[in-house]
Amino acid sequence: MTAEHALALMVCSGSALLDLDRMKLPNGWIFICALLAVCQRLADFGPPGLGAYFAGAAVPFLLLFPVWLVLYRSVGAGDIKLLMVIGGILGPSAILRCVFRTFLFGAAFSVLLLFSGGSFLPRIQYLTDYLKKVCGHGIRKTSGRSGRPVYRKTGEYAESVHMTIPVLMSVLLWIGGV
DSSP states (O other), X not given: OOHHHHHHHHHHHHHHHHHHHHSSOOHHHHHHHHHHHHHHHHHHHSHHHHHHHHHHHHHHHHHHHHHHHHTTSOSOHHHHHHHHHHHHHHOHXXXXXXXXXXXXXXXXXXXXXXXXXXXHHHXXXXXXXXXXXXXXXXXXXXXXXXXXXXXXXXXXXXXXXXXXXXXXXXXXXXXXXX
């Protein structure tokens, strides 16, 4: 196992544990991980390693920050920062594959969450009703709520998918050479 592999594994494992325990990734943890990643790049490649770090970190930022802004923070800011740190370690091309795999794993977890929680059919019905409304007359902003019941589970984080787990799974595939 190389130093890059060990660092990426440590960052992702620690992040997953923190996310599961605290339901968020502390900025202090992300900062320390980023600092370690920069030091590792500088130690391995000298000053050009700093450019490689920032090139890898830029890919997840450029891909996911617009999603975070437009889709009402559907991706957590901590997840984006974690992927930026991992991107600095892996490099631009590897982090692109890692982000893709992360979202595939995240989608699989979301589907499992839908089926396990018994909310799959109400959500599909809600989606089809919404699409019929959009295709039929378009959506107009109205005040107040629609007559549809809310299908979210109760509790602060009842339906959240911890994206740090799919990130860890993607990094494990990278370490394994896949």
